[in-house]
Amino acid sequence: MLSFLVLSPFVLAPVAAYVGGRWPSQVRWLALWPAGLALLAEHLLRTQVAVGGPITTALPWAAPLGLTLQFHADGLALVFALMITVIGALVVWYASAYLAGHRDLPRLLTALFLFMGAMLGVALSDNLFALFVFWELTGFTSYLLIGFEHDDAAARRAAMQAFVLTGAGGLALLAGATLLVQATGTTALSEMARAGDLASHPVYVWAVVLFFAAAFTKSAQVPFHFWLPGAMAAPTPISAYLHSATMVKAGVYLLARMTPVLGGTDLWSNTLLVVGGTTMVVGAWRAVQETDLKRVLAYTTVAALGALVLMIGIGTQGAAVAAIVYMIAHASYKGSLFMVVGAIDHETGTRDVTRLGGLRQKMPLTALAAALAAASMVGLPFFFGFFGKELFYEAGWTSARAPGLLLGVSVAASALMGVAALTAGVGPFVGRLSEVGERAHEAPRAMWTGPLSLAGAGVIFALAPGIINGPIGLAAAGITGAYQDVHIVLWHGFTPVLGFSALTLLLVAGLYSQRHRLRQLRPASVGSDRIFWGPLRALERVSEAVSPALYRGSIRGYVLVLIVATGGLLAAALLVGGGAPVPRGGLVPPRAFELVMVTVICVAALAAARATSSMRAVLALGTVGYGVALLFVTYGAPDLAMTQFSVETLTVVIFVLVFRMFGSFDHLSSRLVRLRDAIVAGVVGAVISALVLFVGTADEPSRLADFFAEAAPTLGHGRNVVNVILVDFRAFDTMGEITVLAVAAIGVHALLRIGAQERRNS
C-alpha cells in the first residue's frame, strides 16, 4: 500500500503526458489520482496508524549495501503525505485551466507528477539513502518546473539558482546520512531514534551541521532565503504547490523527522531558534516592501518557514503541536492565496498591487476565497490560522530559552505577515475598480474551486477542530517521539496568549494603513543574491583564466598528456612495487602463427606512423586492430575477438566519414617532434609490455575468474561466461555503460546538428 502511494505518481507521469497531449481538455480529471491517494493516506492514518502504530513496507533493492526501498508511515509522514496529495490534486485541477492550451502542458504534467512522487518519497522513506534520492528528485523536478517557461532567461536563472542551492544541500544530506549510518549502524530512520545517545558521538556535530545545510537550503532559511522569491518565475500553480505547501516544507519536515535522532542538544535548539527567528523577521519585513503579489507571498512563505524552524527548535510537545497546526494552516491559506494571485494575473495580466483594485465586482468567488484565506493568515478567530498563531505564541511563551524575546519577534513578524496577507488577499479586491480590471471577469471554474475549497477547509477545521485532533497528535508524536492526546480548542479563556493575538490584530490594522510608508522604508539591499552569483562568477573567471592554458585545441597535445601521465604513473608503480616481470612458469616460445601476426601488426603500425594522408593512417590502424583481434582468437577469447573485429570495422567507418573531406596532411611534424613522439611511444609501449608480463607473476590468480566460471551455468543459466557477466552478474554496470553510450550519442548528434545548422545559417 505504501509503495503504491509513493510509486504510483511515477507511473502516472507518462500517462499524464499522454493525456495532456491527446485530450488537453480532459486534463483536469488527472486530479482524481492524487485525490484518491489522499483518501488512501487518510484511510491508512485512521484505520491503521491510529490503531496499531506505524506501518512499514520494504522493497529490496541492493540489500547487501543497505539500500532498501523501505517506507515507514507514522502520523507525521501521513499528515505530510496528505498535504502533498490534497494540494497536488487541487493544483492539477487548477493548472488545467491556468495553462489551458499551453503547448507544453504535457511536459508540465509529467514533471508535476514526478515531483509529487518524489515528495511522497521524501515523506515516507525510512531508508536514509532512499530519502536522499527522493530529496534530490524533488530538486531536479522543481528545476524543470521553475524553468518551465524556458524561453525566459529570468526563469532559467531562477531554476538554476534553486537547483544549485538545493542540490548542494542535497549533497550535504548525503554526507550527513553517511555519517549517521556509520555512527548508528542502521540505514533506517525509525531505528536510529532507538540507537541511543548520539549527542556524545564524535560525528554528532558534523552530522547536525550537514543536516542543517540540507534543511536550510531547501526551506529557504537565511542566508539562503533568496532563491525562493526568485523561483516565482515558475507558473503560479507550481508556486502554489512547490513554494507554499510542499517542497519548501521538505526542509522543515527533515528537521522534524530528525528531531528524535539528533535533537535535544544546545547546538540543535539554539541554531534552529536563531536561524528560524532571523528568517521569520527578514521574510516578514521584506514581504511588506514588495509590490509584486507573488513576491509578497513568497517572502511571507520564507517567514512562515522561519517560524516552523523556530517551533522545531523550541522542541516541546506544545511546540510540536503548534508546528503541525501552523504547517497545515499555512498550506491551506498560502496555497489558496497563490491560486488567487494566479487568477488575478490570468484575468488582468498584472500582479502589481499598486495597479489593482475593486476586483470584487468582477471576480466575486475569487474574492471570497481570497478573503477567507487572508482572514486565516491574519489570524482572525474562527479561522484555522488563528489556532496556528495562538499555539505558536504559546510555544514561544512557554519556551525554556528566551521566551520574552521569542514572543516579541513572533508578534512582530506575525503582524507584518498579516499586513502582507491583506495586501495580497484584500487589496486587489476593494476600493475603486482600476484600469487593468476593466476587462476582467470571473476566473474559469477550475481556478476558483481550488482556492475556495482550500480556504474553506481552513474555516471547517476552525469550527470543528475535533476532526483533526487525532492526526495532529499522531503527527506531533513523530517530532517528540512520544504520543500525547491533543485537544485544540478555539476558546481557552483569557490567557496572556489571547492578549498577544489581539495585539497582533491591532498592529496589523495599524501597519496596513501605513503600508505605503512601509514600502518606502526599504533598507539598502541586503544583496544576498550576490552571495550566490558572486562566487559562481569568480569560479567562472578562474576557469576562464585556467582553461586556455590546458585546453589548447590540439588533439595531439591531449593524447600526449594522457599517454605520458598514464605511462608515467604505471612506470612509477612498477618501479616501486614490482619485482622482476617474469610470469609463473616462465616464458613460452612463440608459435609460428603468432610470429606472423606480430610482424603484420608491427608493419601496419609503422605504416600508420609513416602515412602521409589521414585515410592511409586510418586503414593502417584498422589493420593493427584486426591483427590484435586474430591474436585473441588464437588465445581462446572468441567474444573479445568478435567485439574487437566489429569495433575495429566501425571505427574505420566512422574515421573515414570524418576524414573523407581531408586529403593529404597539410604538413608533417618536424624531425624533433617526431623524435619526441617516437621516444614517448616507445617508452610507454615498453611500460605496458612490462605491466602485462608483471600481471602474470601474481602468486594467486584472481578467485573471481573461478567464481564466475562456476556460477555462470548454475546461477546464470548460461555457458557463455562473458555474456552472463554482462547481462546478469554485472547487469547494473552494463546498465550504466549503455546509458553513458546513449548520452554520448546524443551529444555527438547535438554537436554535429548544431554545427551543420550554424553553417547553413551563415
Added chain:
Amino acid sequence: MSPLILRTATRVLMPLMVLFALFMLVRGHNDPGGGFVGGLVVSAAYALLAFTSGVAEARRALIVDPERLLGVGLLVALFTGLSSALAGEPFLTALWWGGLGSPLFFDIGVFLVVIGVVLTMTFTLAED
C-alpha cells in the same frame, strides 16, 4: 558514385548480416555472441548500406530513427530490471521461466542501444 559490385553485394549481404546478428543475440547466453556484438554487426550492415546507397536509403531501411532506438533500448533494459522488483526481488535480479530468462530481454536492450549509438553517430556524420 559507389562501385557497382559493392552495391550489388550489399543487397545480398545486408539481410544476411542482420540475420546473423539476431542469431548472435539469441545464442549469446551460451555461445559466443550477445547483444553488444549483435548490435555492432547490425550497425555495420546499415553503415555499409549508407556507404553504397546513401544515408537516406539506409534510414528508410532502418524504418525507425536511430535516436529513438537509444531511448527504447534503455527503457527495455530498465523495465527488465524493474520487472524483478515487481516480482519482489532486488532490481535487475534475473528471472527465469524455463529456458527463457529476463537477461535475454536485458540483452535486447543493450542490442538496441548499441545500434542506436553507432547509427546515430554514423548517419549524422555521413549527412554532414
